Amino acid sequence: KQEVTQIPAALSVPEGENLVLNCSFTDSAIYNLQWFRQDPGKGLTSLLLIQSSQREQTSGRLNASLDKSSGRSTLYIAASQPGDSATYLCAAANQAGTALIFGKGTTLSVSS
């Protein structure tokens, strides 16, 4: 059974710092992996989707990588801003059309 783990659980950084959020999964035979952002009491905003055949995806200041062999994905945030403060969730789908399995998230706080 797929399990997704995110480290650290919480992270506080000053504005402008580059940072990396880590995600690991136990079953390397994933179909795809998605990173989401969740603001307190709100739903999910999809940030990046990486297919199993891809190694990374980029969107603006965000870059997500995928290493299936080691069961890891990272989300890199460049030049962090206070508006980036939120919980970041990593989720893996084992097969096409199946549900996502979520990690517990990393709560990021960026201070100005």
Add this chain to the structure above:
Amino acid sequence: GAVVSQHPSRVICKSGTSVKIECRSLDFQATTMFWYRQFPKQSLMLMATSNEGSKATYEQGVEKDKFLINHASLTLSTLTVTSAHPEDSSFYICSARRRTGATEAFFGQGTRLTVV
């Protein structure tokens, strides 16, 4: 991206009553929808997978008679929490995929259920 609308966003109900939550895919057809539950400071836990025109598949430990799921059309799935109790208070969120085999999952805004 595709839009998934969930309603209501917040609901407070009395213990013993039933609450219905709707999940709609506004600009695409979703053959499969998923229902998740999130307790405070916890991750999203899959409750059930809803397929249009067939019975939902529930995850282990989720009572199918308590959490009724109906997916009557390609754009609408509903979750009814029957005989709600305070321990059912949680954040419920749905997800939909455009079609079978599609890659990206889109999520609704979530419903905060409080049972008093």
